[in-house]
Amino acid sequence: MTGNPSSSGKIWLAPMEGVVDHVMRDMLTSAGSYDFCVTEFIRVTRQLYKPALFYRYCPELKSGSRTPSGTPVRIQLLGQDPDWMAENAVRAVELGSPGVDLNFGCPAKTVNKSKGGAILLREPETLYKIISAVRAAVPAGQPVTAKMRLGYEDKSLALDNARAIEAAGADGLTVHARTKAEGYRPPAHWHWIARIREKVSLPVVANGEIWSAADAEACRRESGCADIMIGRGALALPNLGRVINVGEEPMNWAGVRKLLLRYASIERPDHRGGFLPSRIKQWFTYLRHQYREADEMFRDLKRLQDLEEIRVMLSEEA
Known part of the structure; x- marks a missing residue:
C-alpha cells in the first residue's frame, strides 16, 4: 500500500472543458472512484435550450444522472444573463441533474471575450445577481454550487467574490487556487483558499495542482478543506482518487x-x-x-x- 489513506473528505472530478466528456467521466470514475463529477460547461446565451442539448452534454441524465460506475453527475452552466441562467438551471434539474454548478473560473479567451467564466470575477455584484436568480428559480432541495478562481488579473477581489457567492445563496463553492492570469502555472495558492474559508461559512472545495496523494494531503492541510477537486492529476494518473482515498498503488x-x-x-x-x-x-x-x-x-x-x-x-x- 502507498500514500496516506484518508476518508475525511470527498473527492470531486473536475469539469475540464474539451477533455472530460461523458466517456472520459466513465473511464475516470470507474478507475478512480470519485464521489462526484461535473459536466463540461453548457454555454448559456439568450435562449432556453431544448432537452436534447442537455442530453448531449450529459447522457448520464438518462441513467439517473450517474456514470456507469455510479458516480453522480451535476450539470455545469456558464453565462452572464441571470434570467437565462435561471431558466436553463431549472431545465437541468427537471431533466434529472442533482442541482447545478455555475462556472466563474473558465480562463479561455474566447469565453472571457463574450463575458463568461473568469472575467466575471471583476464584478462581484454580477456573480451575486446570477446566483441569486438561479437559487430563486431552482427548487430548494436542489443544490446550487459555484466554481471560481482567485481572480482575473489579481487576487484583490477574491474575498469579495466569495462573500457575494455566499450572500446570493449558493450551497457550495469550489475554488481553483490561481487567477485567470496565472493560468495553470504552479504553484497553486492553497493558503488563499484558507483565507476564503475564514470569510464564508458555506462548504468550500479546494482545487489546483493535486497530482498525488502527498499533494492532496498538503492541499487539505494548507487550505483547511476536507473536500478536494482533481482535474489534470486524474488524467495523468487514472486511479488517483483511489490512491488518495484508500492508499491504492498507482495504476501500472x-x-x-x-x-x-x-x-x-x-x-x-x-x-x-x-x-x-x-x-x-x-x-x-x-x-x-x-x-x-x-x-x-x-x-x-x-x-x-x-x-x-x-x-x-x-x-x-x-
Whole structure:
C-alpha cells in the first residue's frame, strides 16, 4: 500500500472543458472512484435550450444522472444573463441533474471575450445577481454550487467574490487556487483558499495542482478543506482518487493501456473524422507527466491519424 489513506473528505472530478466528456467521466470514475463529477460547461446565451442539448452534454441524465460506475453527475452552466441562467438551471434539474454548478473560473479567451467564466470575477455584484436568480428559480432541495478562481488579473477581489457567492445563496463553492492570469502555472495558492474559508461559512472545495496523494494531503492541510477537486492529476494518473482515498498503488502502464484501448473503442455517433484520435493524443499529453512509457509511445502515436491504427498500436502494446 502507498500514500496516506484518508476518508475525511470527498473527492470531486473536475469539469475540464474539451477533455472530460461523458466517456472520459466513465473511464475516470470507474478507475478512480470519485464521489462526484461535473459536466463540461453548457454555454448559456439568450435562449432556453431544448432537452436534447442537455442530453448531449450529459447522457448520464438518462441513467439517473450517474456514470456507469455510479458516480453522480451535476450539470455545469456558464453565462452572464441571470434570467437565462435561471431558466436553463431549472431545465437541468427537471431533466434529472442533482442541482447545478455555475462556472466563474473558465480562463479561455474566447469565453472571457463574450463575458463568461473568469472575467466575471471583476464584478462581484454580477456573480451575486446570477446566483441569486438561479437559487430563486431552482427548487430548494436542489443544490446550487459555484466554481471560481482567485481572480482575473489579481487576487484583490477574491474575498469579495466569495462573500457575494455566499450572500446570493449558493450551497457550495469550489475554488481553483490561481487567477485567470496565472493560468495553470504552479504553484497553486492553497493558503488563499484558507483565507476564503475564514470569510464564508458555506462548504468550500479546494482545487489546483493535486497530482498525488502527498499533494492532496498538503492541499487539505494548507487550505483547511476536507473536500478536494482533481482535474489534470486524474488524467495523468487514472486511479488517483483511489490512491488518495484508500492508499491504492498507482495504476501500472499495462492497466492504463487497457483503459486507453477501451476509450478508443467506445462508439460516439455524434463525432466523426479525427475527433477521437485528437482526444486520445490529448490524453497522452497528461499521461506523459506520470508514465515514461506514455512519452515513448507518443513519439509514434502522434503521427497517426487513423483511429484503427491507433487501436492496433494500443492492442499490440497491451
